[in-house]
Amino acid sequence: MWELHPSALGPNDGPFAIVGHSCALYPRLPGRDSDRGTPQSLSAVDTCSWDAEGRPPGSLQLGAQDRGPSCTPVQRVLLALTPTLEKLQEVKGRVLEALEQGLSRQSGARSTMQMLPTFICSTPDGTENGDVLVAELCQSHVRTLWVTLTGDGNQSPQLMYHVFEMPEDITQGSGEALFDFIAQCVKNFLEEIGNPQHRLPLGFIFPFSCRQTGLDKAELISWSKGFRCSDVEGKDVVQLLQAAISKQEVGAVWGSRLGGLPHAENLMVPRSGTNCCFMAESHLLEMAEVTSGRMCVNSEWGCLGDDGALDDVLTPCDHRVDQESSNPGERRFEKMVGSLYLGEIVRHAMLMLASEQALFIGRNTSILATKAVLTTQQVLEIMDNEDGMAKAQGILEALGLQPSERDCCRVQQLCRAVVSRAAALSAMGLAAVLSHMCRSRQLERLVVNVGVDGGLYHTSASVVGLLAPECAANLMPSADVSGLGAAMVTAVALRTVAQRNNMERLLAPLRLSRTDLQRVQALMRQEMERGLDRERNAESSLRMLPTYVCHTPDGTERGKFLALDLGGTNFRVLVVHVAEDNIDITNEIYVIPTAVMQGTGEALFNHIMECIMDFQMKQELMDQVLPLGFTFSFPCQQLGLDKAVLLNWTKGFSASGCVGQDVVQMLREAAQRKQHTALKVVAVVNDTVGTMMACGYHDPKCEIGLIVGTGTNTCYMEERAKVGTMDGDEGRMCINMEWGAFGDNGCLDDFFTSFDRLVDEKSINAGKQKFEKLISGMYLGEIVRQILLALVEEQVLFCGKSSHKLQNRDIFQTKFLSTIETPGLALVQVQGILSNLELDASYEDSVLVREVCQTVSLRAAHLCAAGMAAVVEKMRESRGLEQLTVTVGVDGTLYKMHPHFSRNLQQMLQELAPLCNVTFLQSEDGSGKGAALVAAVACRGADPSSPQ
Numbered sequence: 001m002w003e004l005h006p007s008a009l010g011p012n013d014g015p016f017a018i019v020g021h022s023c024a025l026y027p028r029l030p031g032r033d034s035d036r037g038t039p040q041s042l043s044a045v046d047t048c049s050w051d052a053e054g055r056p057p058g059s060l061q062l063g064a065q066d067r068g069p070s071c072t073p074v075q076r077v078l079l080a081l082t083p084t085l086e087k088l089q090e091v092k093g094r095v096l097e098a099l100e101q102g103l104s105r106q107s108g109a110r111s112t113m114q115m116l117p118t119f120i121c122s123t124p125d126g127t128e129n130g131d132v133l134v135a136e137l138c139q140s141h142v143r144t145l146w147v148t149l150t151g152d153g154n155q156s157p158q159l160m161y162h163v164f165e166m167p168e169d170i171t172q173g174s175g176e177a178l179f180d181f182i183a184q185c186v187k188n189f190l191e192e193i194g195n196p197q198h199r200l201p202l203g204f205i206f207p208f209s210c211r212q213t214g215l216d217k218a219e220l221i222s223w224s225k226g227f228r229c230s231d232v233e234g235k236d237v238v239q240l241l242q243a244a245i246s247k248q249e250v251g252a253v254w255g256s257r258l259g260g261l262p263h264a265e266n267l268m269v270p271r272s273g274t275n276c277c278f279m280a281e282s283h284l285l286e287m288a289e290v291t292s293g294r295m296c297v298n299s300e301w302g303c304l305g306d307d308g309a310l311d312d313v314l315t316p317c318d319h320r321v322d323q324e325s326s327n328p329g330e331r332r333f334e335k336m337v338g339s340l341y342l343g344e345i346v347r348h349a350m351l352m353l354a355s356e357q358a359l360f361i362g363r364n365t366s367i368l369a370t371k372a373v374l375t376t377q378q379v380l381e382i383m384d385n386e387d388g389m390a391k392a393q394g395i396l397e398a399l400g401l402q403p404s405e406r407d408c409c410r411v412q413q414l415c416r417a418v419v420s421r422a423a424a425l426s427a428m429g430l431a432a433v434l435s436h437m438c439r440s441r442q443l444e445r446l447v448v449n450v451g452v453d454g455g456l457y458h459t460s461a462s463v464v465g466l467l468a469p470e471c472a473a474n475l476m477p478s479a480d481v482s483g484l485g486a487a488m489v490t491a492v493a494l495r496t497v498a499q500r501n502n503m504e505r506l507l508a509p510l511r512l513s514r515t516d517l518q519r520v521q522a523l524m525r526q527e528m529e530r531g532l533d534r535e536r537n538a539e540s541s542l543r544m545l546p547t548y549v550c551h552t553p554d555g556t557e558r559g560k561f562l563a564l565d566l567g568g569t570n571f572r573v574l575v576v577h578v579a580e581d582n583i584d585i586t587n588e589i590y591v592i593p594t595a596v597m598q599g600t601g602e603a604l605f606n607h608i609m610e611c612i613m614d615f616q617m618k619q620e621l622m623d624q625v626l627p628l629g630f631t632f633s634f635p636c637q638q639l640g641l642d643k644a645v646l647l648n649w650t651k652g653f654s655a656s657g658c659v660g661q662d663v664v665q666m667l668r669e670a671a672q673r674k675q676h677t678a679l680k681v682v683a684v685v686n687d688t689v690g691t692m693m694a695c696g697y698h699d700p701k702c703e704i705g706l707i708v709g710t711g712t713n714t715c716y717m718e719e720r721a722k723v724g725t726m727d728g729d730e731g732r733m734c735i736n737m738e739w740g741a742f743g744d745n746g747c748l749d750d751f752f753t754s755f756d757r758l759v760d761e762k763s764i765n766a767g768k769q770k771f772e773k774l775i776s777g778m779y780l781g782e783i784v785r786q787i788l789l790a791l792v793e794e795q796v797l798f799c800g801k802s803s804h805k806l807q808n809r810d811i812f813q814t815k816f817l818s819t820i821e822t823p824g825l826a827l828v829q830v831q832g833i834l835s836n837l838e839l840d841a842s843y844e845d846s847v848l849v850r851e852v853c854q855t856v857s858l859r860a861a862h863l864c865a866a867g868m869a870a871v872v873e874k875m876r877e878s879r880g881l882e883q884l885t886v887t888v889g890v891d892g893t894l895y896k897m898h899p900h901f902s903r904n905l906q907q908m909l910q911e912l913a914p915l916c917n918v919t920f921l922q923s924e925d926g927s928g929k930g931a932a933l934v935a936a937v938a939c940r941g942a943d944p945s946s947p948q
């Protein structure tokens with residue numbers, strides 16, 4: 001679309017839709033509900049349909065065994081014009097191959113199906129509304145159309161149109177004259193309807209094969225259907241029309257928004273030519289370089305067979321038609337199916353039979369050597385069941401052939417055979433397209449509407465059914481005299497652009513630039529410095545907690561340990577056996593019910609003790625006193641390796657009476673309550689520390705621990721001299737940054753969007769863990785849910801209709817992001833997830849939802865990278881190094897399960913901290929293993945089995 005006022009054309013003035021005929025998304029006209037039924041209800045189709053054995057009606061129903069020398073010449077010609085179902089099946093296979101070859105960049109050039117991208121990525125969804133102007137170039141006329149879609153669902157669109165006859169010489173003259181003519185038509189039309197006072201988007205229907213590089217850029221590849229205007233091939237027809245319109249000084253204005261109609265996903269146009277377009281999976285459409293969603297592809301299937309693929313269905317008559325055409329050897333399929341040629345095929349059949357004395361015996365048949373003496377319209381008239389014979393008589397007599405009744409009967413059979421074959425062949429092509437769609441969408445069954453235009457004859461629905469049994473195609477014959485379908489393309493493009501703009505506006509604050517990330521990095525660095533400074537620690541949102549872990553493992557740790565792992569998705573109890581050459585782990589997962597997480601501290605620690613005792617019983621460890629390492633993944637002020645005061649709960653925990661208490665002591669008290677005397681807690685560690693230690697056992701360079709799971713946090717080995725909050729200058733100490741709380745002092749507020757604020761406000765710890773709420777698994781799904789609600793509100797998604805389910809907090813889980821973003825995931829699966837949330841998602845909705853998920857998870861990964869960049873840079877500087885080489889031990893469900901998170905994080909980290917060479921090592925056994933290793937270090941030199 002584009003607006004017609006030349007002076008007002010600017011980059012944001014909207015698109016210009018350029019479409020081939022087959023791309024018009026033919027809607028069902030309102031009030032024609034009966035047309036919508038099953039294919040059987042299309043009575044016109046049945047006149048050409050084949051019987052259960054796949055034989056065409058109206059022609060001689062001879063099987064292959066009947067083909068033989070005993071055939072009469074007429075039977076022979078009829079048989080040749082009647083491909084069997086098996087043959088059609090075979091040809092369908094070749095078409096499918098050509099189609100898939102055409103989609104590929106590598107083999108595309110070799111394929112006879114050009115599969116041209118149209119950049120139309122949506123079909124009408126019922127929300128289009130507004131005014132649209134369309135200019136359509138047809139075989140012998142230009143049609144202009146004004147449609148007002150009133151935004152009232154499927155009610156009557158208001159339309160006005162005018163058909164301007166085109167002088168024949170225009171089609172053979174200069175390109176300039178052609179486009180001037182079209183522009184003149186537009187101008188006259190606008191004057192006729194009282195030139196509107198507002199600017200309008202214009203759609204241009206240009207039914208020739210074009211190479212499109214955008215919705216408003218289309219280069220004519222070559223003329224067909226008798227057009228031969230000079231200086232157009234190779235040029236952008238949009239620009240040509242644009243220039244012509246500027247000359248006419250036509251003024252018209254943008255309309256706003258549009259209301260829709262049911263849609264077809266395929267469109268076949270067996271008019272003078274033939275073509276088919278369909279909504280293809282964009283990632284298969286290599287030429288378009290669009291990876292998500294679907295795009296309408298113009299197959300240009302008229303060229304099928306130009307490589308010989310149809311040779312076994314071509315008859316001598318087809319060869320003659322081809323030879324006499326202006327483009328011999330080209331567009332062979334079109335010459336069997338397109339109505340421009342049907343009369344010619346019948347003429348040649350008559351000519352051949354006459355020369356064999358099988359028709360018009362004794363008559364002068366020289367007239368039949370003249371091109372185009374029989375039109376396709378006449379062929380259709382002759383076919384008619386009621387007065388076809390009389391028509392045949394009249395038409396043949398008018399040609400001076402003096403036909404007998406038998407001649408008329410045979411000519412009628414010929415006409416039926418030629419038309420039936422065209423219907424069967426287009427059904428075969430359609431079946432190939434449908435099978436491809438079904439396969440590429442990974443569906444067991446495809447249900448689709450197919451808009452069929454052309455009107456002269458119909459595609460055989462039953463043949464489609466026989467050749468593509470996995471597809472239910474609802475053929476919707478288009479009585480589109482008014483060109484409403486063409487307007488819909490323009491309207492759809494308008495709607496898509498409006499939706500995209502709204503979506504972009506809503507998502508823009510979530511898209512962080514490099515500068516934004518550098519700012520986050522600098523803020524993190526500043527907060528780290530402050531957090532380590534005794535005087536300024538309280539100002540910082542980073543607690544920078546000393547952990548009393550001063551070394552990473554050195555491989556000499558030995559012994560058997562118990563470990564607890566509390567604070568992630570799972571609560572685990574483990575027994576870890578650290579031997580010389582390996583670490584053996586046995587563990588059991590226990591559930592902590594929400595009621596216990598949010599009940600009393602006493603109940604929580606009782607529950608933990610019960611799990612430990614159950615585990616010891618099962619593992620027959622009741623008699624042993626094993627040292628215990630406790631991974632406790634919440635912020636704690638450590639007062640020693642085995643003394644950790646809980647500062648606050650995070651991640652949905654809120655058990656009362658715990659904050660300010662030593663968690664090891666609480667565990668010991670619970671043991672006493674349970675009269676379990678053999679518990680020897682030697683170390684308590686944060687999960688980041690446990691992860692760093694577990695990975696450090698395998699890689700001595702591992703001096704950072706990162707968790708991106710339910711929550712997020714990092715620890716790293718800091719020079720003790722830099723830790724102002726502790727005495728002592730020697731060596732290093734692991735610092736638990738508690739970076740989830742970064743920003744709790746407001747320093748990140750600029751980056752908080754309205755969605756983040758809603759998520760924060762509705763959480764059980766509003767105002768706390770603000771960085772965590774932008775990054776971790778506990779919150780990403782909820783951010784997406786808030787965005788979806790806003791997009792519904794803006795009418796961008798689900799036709800403006802939300803569901804009850806979507807109103808529920810946390811209903812959109814973060815694991816959905818991982819699934820939805822999985823590369824190559826069929827969009828029906830996205831639709832599946834959304835339909836479980838009672839959302840009626842169209843295909844386009846699913847594409848948009850995927851984009852929302854991508855935006856949210858990308859931001860999380862980039863923020864994480866900015867934080868990590870601050871950490872590694874600080875380490876590098878603290879150590880006075882030019883270059884730092886370090887390994888990050890990493891764990892957490894989001895990091896591990898999300899298909900792109902880790903890559904996005906690592907790429908951005910590299911950009912933000914180019915002087916650091918950072919390797920990420922994924923922890924395999926959880927941080928309980930690390931807690932055991934810390935316990936092992938603590939017990940080194942002591943007898944690990946002596947009770948405390």
Ligand code: G6P
Pocket residue numbers: 565566567568569570631633687707708709710711777891892893894923925926927928
């Ligand atoms: C590790 C630990 C957990 C930790 C978790 C984070 O493996 O063993 O204690 O909290 O990862 O992951 P999650 O996604 O479960 O929060």
Ligand code: BGC
Pocket residue numbers: 567568632633634635650651686687688707709710711712713714738740769772
């Ligand atoms: C906690 C951290 C923990 C992180 C990852 C945060 O909510 O405060 O202590 O390391 O989650 O589990």
